[in-house]
Amino acid sequence: MRTRVRDVGRRFLPLSGIALIGLIWFVASRSVPDLPSPVQTWNESKTYVLQPFDKRGEMDQGIARLATYSLLRVSKGFLLGIAIATPLGLLLGVSPTLHRMFDPAIQILRPISPLAWLPLGLVVFRKSEPAAMFAIAVCSMWPTVINSAAGVRAVPQDYWNVARVLRLSRWATFTKIVVPATLPYIFTGYRLSLGIAWLVIVASEMLTGTPGIGGFLWQEYNSLIYAHILLAIITIGLIGFALDRLMGLAESRLRAA
């Protein structure tokens, strides 16, 4: 009986946390003149939420449509990022020389904000779409590089010994031992990279003015419809949460295997 009460309490706790933040929002909206309250936000946003696939104009679209644009853009940038980062990370893991050579460069490139990469992308590619993709890729790839490399270095000596005793070729050692042993690390990298890629999307859409959830946010700010900023923020949060959960699921599957 007691444990059941505690169970219910546990399930209730996350909801009460969200409710508490809603309350803070409500109180804040009372004292800040331009900040819409939760109710006001819902009233002004419900057409976007209830007709999520409508298209009324370039930026005036249902929330699911906007999110889809953003997700497509993110997946392109993310896939490009990990397509470069995975082999690079494995290579740095295998070769201590390469690692020593590139580690400082990576540590310098890693903390650079997407807001800094994007203008460079625009200069180089002259178009907003490839520039956004470039910014997402270049910002999100580092956790995958670092984790893949760490994963290779963490391959137990036992497995290297197996490779030597079985006299596996370099290629067989790589495909049969290094990659499977490193896979859980690589996926942790992917999960972190995807989180960053989603963070970058808003910044890149704001700067390039492309349609998507971030572009929508910026446009609504310029049109003084502040409730829609909050709508966009909540949507970004929920999608980010869902993406992380999905990657977490894939990751735990791999670990169990």
Next chain:
Amino acid sequence: MAFLEVSSVSKAFRMDQAERCVLENVTLAVERGEFVSVVGFMGCGKSTLLSIIAGLIPPDDGEVRLDGELVRGVRPRTAIVFQNYSLLPWLTALENVHLAVASAQPTWPRARHRDQARRYLEKVGLANAAHRRPGQLSGGMRQRVAIARALATEPDVLFLDDPFGALDALTRAALQQELAQLYSAEARRVTTIMITNSIDEALLLSDRIVPMTHAPRATLGQPVAVAIPKPRTPARLTHDADAMHSRARVVESLTASVLRRRPVRPEPRLPVGDIDVGLTAVPTHTEA
């Protein structure tokens, strides 16, 4: 010249700035087809010696020759069974064996690789567990897979690095027995060096037992021949006069090495049988 010759091998490891000599002037000769066990205390450098003979690590001094050839790196037609199984956890039992066979016999057609892998899994009684991964197998089953993997490659030389050391006593006894039977069933006699800390295990399987003195500066003592017809059973060994004699000689040699090193300490109790019992109080590192 013997098939396997270890001549004056020495090895030291650097630990915390201090050189620690693990092996000193180790010499051993093994004839083709012979089964030799090196028996010694835990942490006495047995595994280091085996790694050197197998070519996994180079010696500081001295050399190892196999069939007249200097051992540099792991040689073809060599198999090793490690104490911790060392199976690849992402492959099934069958795939683990298959990978070894395919890599050892690249000229065979694929179907033959698979048949060979299956056959050896059957030999160790794991036909039903062929498609399970190591994580789903017990310790004893994993070690059976590792033994199947080693034998399926049809090696000339087999190194067993305390193969049953991680198993519970009952499983250990059962697997020793199985290995003894496997050996007598094989048509070819595989030259084998086994590292162990159990004299009974050595008596059950070996033609010769070589006691190893305690590290640091471990070296090999006088070999003890075991002239008991194979296959042997533990039941017979407990009563056999030859076995008792051999056991006593190995124990004597090992005890002497401990006593020589630690004259001031109280005499360690050495039960005749498993030597790792009763010696747990003796520290491994005495010299800084």
